Amino acid sequence: MSTILYDNVSVSYGTNEKTALKNFNLQINSGEIISFIGSSGCGKSTALNVAAGLLTPTNGELVVDDLITRSPGIDRGVVFQNYSLFPWMSNLDNVLFALRQRYDLPNKTLQAKAADLLDRVGISGNFQKVYPSKISGGMQQRVAIARMFALDSPIFLMDEPFAAVDEITRKHLQSLLLDLWEKEENRKTIVMVTHNIEEAIYLSDRVVVLHEGEINSVVAIPFERHRNRREIENKSEYLMIKNHLLQAIEEKIVGGER
Numbered sequence: 536m537s538t539i540l541y542d543n544v545s546v547s548y549g550t551n552e553k554t555a556l557k558n559f560n561l562q563i564n565s566g567e568i569i570s571f572i573g574s575s576g577c578g579k580s581t582a583l584n585v586a587a588g589l590l591t592p593t594n595g596e597l598v599v600d601d602l603i604t605r606s607p608g609i610d611r612g613v614v615f616q617n618y619s620l621f622p623w624m625s626n627l628d629n630v631l632f633a634l635r636q637r638y639d640l641p642n643k644t645l646q647a648k649a650a651d652l653l654d655r656v657g658i659s660g661n662f663q664k665v666y667p668s669k670i671s672g673g674m675q676q677r678v679a680i681a682r683m684f685a686l687d688s689p690i691f692l693m694d695e696p697f698a699a700v701d702e703i704t705r706k707h708l709q710s711l712l713l714d715l716w717e718k719e720e721n722r723k724t725i726v727m728v729t730h731n732i733e734e735a736i737y738l739s740d741r742v743v744v745l746h747e748g749e750i751n752s753v754v755a756i757p758f759e760r761h762r763n764r765r766e767i768e769n770k771s772e773y774l775m776i777k778n779h780l781l782q783a784i785e786e787k788i789v790g791g792e793r
């Protein structure tokens with residue numbers, strides 16, 4: 536089980552600052568993929584950082600698996616836009632580091648596990664041994680995904696994880712994430728922040744649109760898994776959902792759930 540509950544969460548950054556998150560109520564189910572979208576400054580990262588335990592609510596509670604949670608933990612793996620790898624470690628060692636936090640196994644076994652995980656995200660041979668700075672942004676993000684799966688947290692929290700790569704790489708990484716997620720026996724709960732509506736629809740079970748710190752709309756994505764990007768984009772419902780989301784981002788919609 537890996538559920539997240541935002542129980543009436545509000546966050547203010549300082550006494551004179553405006554409230555970044557207001558009475559935020561959301562239940563996220565185990566194995567669900569949820570995206571937060573909305574215009575700049577609407578509170579997406581604040582909501583994600585509360586889930587990560589990096590921010591404590593000013594009011595209300597974050598509840599993870601029925602426990603009030605106010606700090607980071609190994610039950611929640613985090614990936615940020617800027618790759619979040621340790622620059623002083625090779626790609627292999629980055630993944631190994633995560634494995635060591637999770638498993639008490641001989642080094643050789645963990646090395647093989649790390650190499651296998653990197654192979655699965657398409658980082659093979661010499662690319663495993665070099666430092667992250669020696670490979671492209673898209674490849675670094677593959678390593679970050681491998682490291683997240685190595686940590687094997689039941690919850691993944693991702694803040695614009697694919698924003699810094701080109702469109703083609705971005706689509707590859709989205710599919711890679713979904714492939715890995717679908718293959719897991721106990722599917723991870725994934726919460727991600729994105730500015731990209733197509734990404735949100737392709738990946739998510741539900742898309743949560745924020746507006747000035749409040750939930751404006753929660754949109755269920757009805758497409759079955761395994762999803763084929765082209766197929767879903769050709770469905771008439773896809774366009775309706777996309778238009779609804781665009782509208783919800785641009786203006787305050789009254790009476791949110793779709």
Ligand SMILES: Nc1ncnc2c1ncn2[C@@H]1O[C@H](COP(=O)(O)OP(=O)(O)OP(=O)(O)O)[C@@H](O)[C@H]1O
Binds near residue numbers: 555
């Ligand atoms: N450390 C901080 N100190 C003060 N105000 C902050 C801080 N971080 C965020 N804010 C403010 O809180 C509000 C929500 O910010 P947040 O970063 O959560 O929005 P966002 O939707 O993720 O934005 P973006 O899409 O631009 O990343 C904004 O008004 C922002 O200026």
